Amino acid sequence: MTRERMVDARLHLLSRQVLDVDGEPVRAVDDLELIGPDGQAARAGAEVRVGAILVGPVLFVRLFGGAVPVSRQPRIAWEDVGHVGTAIELTVPSDRLDADWVEHWLRDHVVGRIPGGRHDPEGDG
Numbered sequence: 001m002t003r004e005r006m007v008d009a010r011l012h013l014l015s016r017q018v019l020d021v022d023g024e025p026v027r028a029v030d031d032l033e034l035i036g037p038d039g040q041a042a043r044a045g046a047e048v049r050v051g052a053i054l055v056g057p058v059l060f061v062r063l064f065g066g067a068v069p070v071s072r073q074p075r076i077a078w079e080d081v082g083h084v085g086t087a088i089e090l091t092v093p094s095d096r097l098d099a100d101w102v103e104h105w106l107r108d109h110v111v112g113r114i115p116g117g118r119h120d121p122e123g124d125g
Contacts, residue, residue, distance in 0.1 A: 007084065009050075017087045018055065018076065020094040026076070027055035029088060033075060050078045053088065074098055 007013065009032055018026040034042040035051035042048040052075040056068055082091040112118050
């Protein structure tokens with residue numbers, strides 16, 4: 001049985017830290033994907049529910065303009081949320097999420113090209 005709860009998105013969700021099932025930080029909530037009760041796109045004036053948490057590169061978009069393609073917006077399905085409290089607690093480990101694709105891309109295409117950029121400062125060498 002699914003228990004639904006009404007929350008104020010600005011107060012209870014936006015900018016909250018997201019933790020995976022092991023308590024490891026994933027990201028902070030940047031935005032929400034809202035959907036209608038039938039699972040279709042949300043319509044103005046109609047009932048909506050949260051379909052996913054968006055944890056994308058909002059800062060880059062604000063600084064450089066443009067828009068992130070919908071297919072590349074890092075999202076965490078609402079079904080993976082286990083508890084909403086002072087943090088958003090997930091029921092899955094972070095390695096099963098695609099929320100860090102921006103960091104991986106920057107690591108591989110920008111930082112990794114800088115001399116010494118592939119050196120692990122906490123590693124053995």
